[in-house]
Amino acid sequence: MTTVDLAAWPTTEAAALAEQHRLRPLVEPHGPAPAPGALVAGVDVAYDDERDVVAAAAVLLDLDTLEVVEQATAVGRIAFPYLPGLLAFRELPAVIDALSRLTRRPDLVVCDGYGLAHPRRLGLASHLGVLTGLATMGVAKTPFTFSSTDPGPERGAWTPLVDAGDGSEVGRALRTRAGVKPVFVSVGHRIGLSEAVSAVLALTPKYRLPETTRQADSLCRRALGEAVRG
DNA sequence: GCGACAG
DNA sequence: ATCTTGTCGC
Numbered sequence: 001m002t003t004v005d006l007a008a009w010p011t012t013e014a015a016a017l018a019e020q021h022r023l024r025p026l027v028e029p030h031g032p033a034p035a036p037g038a039l040v041a042g043v044d045v046a047y048d049d050e051r052d053v054v055a056a057a058a059v060l061l062d063l064d065t066l067e068v069v070e071q072a073t074a075v076g077r078i079a080f081p082y083l084p085g086l087l088a089f090r091e092l093p094a095v096i097d098a099l100s101r102l103t104r105r106p107d108l109v110v111c112d113g114y115g116l117a118h119p120r121r122l123g124l125a126s127h128l129g130v131l132t133g134l135a136t137m138g139v140a141k142t143p144f145t146f147s148s149t150d151p152g153p154e155r156g157a158w159t160p161l162v163d164a165g166d167g168s169e170v171g172r173a174l175r176t177r178a179g180v181k182p183v184f185v186s187v188g189h190r191i192g193l194s195e196a197v198s199a200v201l202a203l204t205p206k207y208r209l210p211e212t213t214r215q216a217d218s219l220c221r222r223a224l225g226e227a228v229r230g
Numbered sequence: 231g232c233g234a235c236a237g
Numbered sequence: 238a239t240c241t242t243g244t245c246g247c
Contacts, residue, residue: 045237047238082238084235090238091237113236123236144236184236 003100004093004131009079016080016089020122026130029116029187033195034108034135038063040203041106042212043095043128046224047078054078055227056094057219058102059212063202066211072101073223084144085119088127095128106134108191108199110212114138115188117146117161117170129189136188137196138171139210143184148173151182156201161186172197176204183208 010016034040040063045056053075060070074097080089091113099109115125115138122130125138147164151157155178161171171186174197185200187193203210 045238047237049239082237084237087236111236118236138236140236142236145234 004096006079006093009093010089011080013083013086016086017120020120020127023127023130024120024122027116027122027126028129028190030192031135031190031195033191033198034063034202036064038107039069039104040199040212041099041102041109042210042214042216043099043109044112044213044216044220045091045094046220048224048228049078051228052078053224053227054094055220055224056091056098057216057223058095058098059215059219060102060104060106061203061212061215066203066205068215070102070104071215071219072098073219074098074101075223075227087113088122088124091124092128092131096132099132099134109134109136109188110199110203110210111136111138111188112213112217113140114144114171114184115186117144117163117184117186119145121170123186123188125186125188135190137191137199138186138188139200139213140184140186141209143173146170146184148184151175153179158182158197169193174200176200177208180208
């Protein structure tokens, strides 16, 4: 996989919006769920804004066992400020760097955040998919600007996640643990919504968040700590 | 115009 | 995201 050319990465809001407009038609919102034995990657990023340091992690899990089979990290400078709707420009350079250090190609990448559930239908997960060609999806912890009713209390229950602007279903609120707050699932690239939901259920036998997300979260925090301290 | 707003 | 104490429960 190729890495990001930071010299060509957008630095202004206008340039970022233009880039989203360019990439948006390239999203493929359909595709199969990962097959048994698939390698599913989790990616996440941690920041030290004071020192302008970002650390990303990519962790590869065996979908059958949920065991970590490979992991990689990347450390760099923060490439873009946090602006709602433009999160990809802040997170992706480091994420793609970490993914490029894996020796095996993931069958699916699970992101922290959204894919098509985005004001311009190009959230972090979809953006990553288009840039890399990988199948991607997003699992977010909060509903962003979208709305949904509360799913039933049992694991597996879901309700549509709707964009009030046009009334379209942009994702699903999914209960991954009985009686616990739902997560918000959306398509990234080369996977369908029902398939993305089934992948999340396969990754959440025990906790609210996918095992991929949990592993990537702890690894990027460790990497940031080592980069900043020792 | 103002607030809200993935991480 | 990050800053942060205690607390309830398996």
